[in-house]
Amino acid sequence: MRSISGWVAVTARLFIALGFFLWAAGAQAGPISIDGSLSDWGFFVGDNNTSTFTPAKGLNVVGIAVQDTNDSWGTSKFLGPGRGGQDFDVELLAAVVQGGNLYVAMVSGQRPDNGFTAYGPGDFVFNTSGGIYGLEVGGGKGGGSGTAITEGAAGSIYSLDSQGFVNGEWDTTTPKAGSVWFNPTLLNGGFAPALPVQILNTAPGTFVTMADYIFTRNSVTKQHSIIEFSLPLTAFDGNIVKSISYAPACDNNHLIINLEHYAIPEPTTLALGGIGLAIVTATGVRRRRAVRDRTTVARR
Numbered sequence: 001m002r003s004i005s006g007w008v009a010v011t012a013r014l015f016i017a018l019g020f021f022l023w024a025a026g027a028q029a030g031p032i033s034i035d036g037s038l039s040d041w042g043f044f045v046g047d048n049n050t051s052t053f054t055p056a057k058g059l060n061v062v063g064i065a066v067q068d069t070n071d072s073w074g075t076s077k078f079l080g081p082g083r084g085g086q087d088f089d090v091e092l093l094a095a096v097v098q099g100g101n102l103y104v105a106m107v108s109g110q111r112p113d114n115g116f117t118a119y120g121p122g123d124f125v126f127n128t129s130g131g132i133y134g135l136e137v138g139g140g141k142g143g144g145s146g147t148a149i150t151e152g153a154a155g156s157i158y159s160l161d162s163q164g165f166v167n168g169e170w171d172t173t174t175p176k177a178g179s180v181w182f183n184p185t186l187l188n189g190g191f192a193p194a195l196p197v198q199i200l201n202t203a204p205g206t207f208v209t210m211a212d213y214i215f216t217r218n219s220v221t222k223q224h225s226i227i228e229f230s231l232p233l234t235a236f237d238g239n240i241v242k243s244i245s246y247a248p249a250c251d252n253n254h255l256i257i258n259l260e261h262y263a264i265p266e267p268t269t270l271a272l273g274g275i276g277l278a279i280v281t282a283t284g285v286r287r288r289r290a291v292r293d294r295t296t297v298a299r300r
Helices: 004-026 267-299
Strands: 061-066 090-098 101-108 124-128 131-135 157-160 166-171 179-182 186-188 196-199 206-210 212-215 225-232 241-246 255-258
Touching: 061 255, 090 241, 090 255, 101 241, 157 196
Parallel strands: none
Antiparallel strands: 061 090, 090 101, 101 225, 124 131, 124 241, 131 179, 157 166, 179 206, 186 196, 212 225, 241 255
16 A cells, blocks of 8 residues: 555645646746837837847747848848838838737838838738738828827828839728738739738728737837737638738838747647646656555565
8 A cells, every 4th residue: 555655745746747837838928018119029129220129038929030220221222122221121020929819010110200201111911821811001191200000090002103112192091000801902012023012902802800000100219110919810710820021012121921830829728738747747656656666565
């Protein structure tokens, strides 16, 4: 018969293992707020080349691309596929899965007056296993330095001149800022290779949902625009998001992230897995103890 002390030891190991896995499941960064400040991502967006884009420890980053933190290129730097320098520069694109939601952050050197001198933002494009989704950025041409805009504000669509640059003309579109659409008709930028960058206002596709959304323009820094939004993973109707892309309307510069680690289990799933492993560990302990006890008896 097993002694009471033996069962206590086994039980203690079980709870130690269980506690460890529950702790590991809950060890993650704090919740992200959609406010245009990316400090909860671990990012610092600063002027004059001071930005840093290192994710916070424990943040469940499923995709990130950093092009640069150079804020002094003017308008003549060749970015590829076109020129435009800091005014078109897409510096950061990142995605996080947290609490059943997909969070996306973009930092651009695009002028924060948002089109006052013909620099127009494009829209976000999600390539999934079941089709294309798009998120309308909106904002319009502005008319000077603008404050942050949020979901429900007017959308915008920009036309390009013969050289592929936004010529400053725009129209308020049916899609509202922050709206998500399935299989929209997408307009390409003006440079080769062409990248879809704008949702066509007359054929936006099927409306899916409104994201929790903010486009800061000049409300955080004077040299950057920041877009931050979140939407539930259920918005993709079970489809796996393969990549996310963003570019200004002319596509002078763009970033694409591949979400290779998209299928991340939720903390409750991890906790259940920890319980199972803890039980397996305890079972192994009991088996090893039984073998040792039998060996001891045999030697006697």
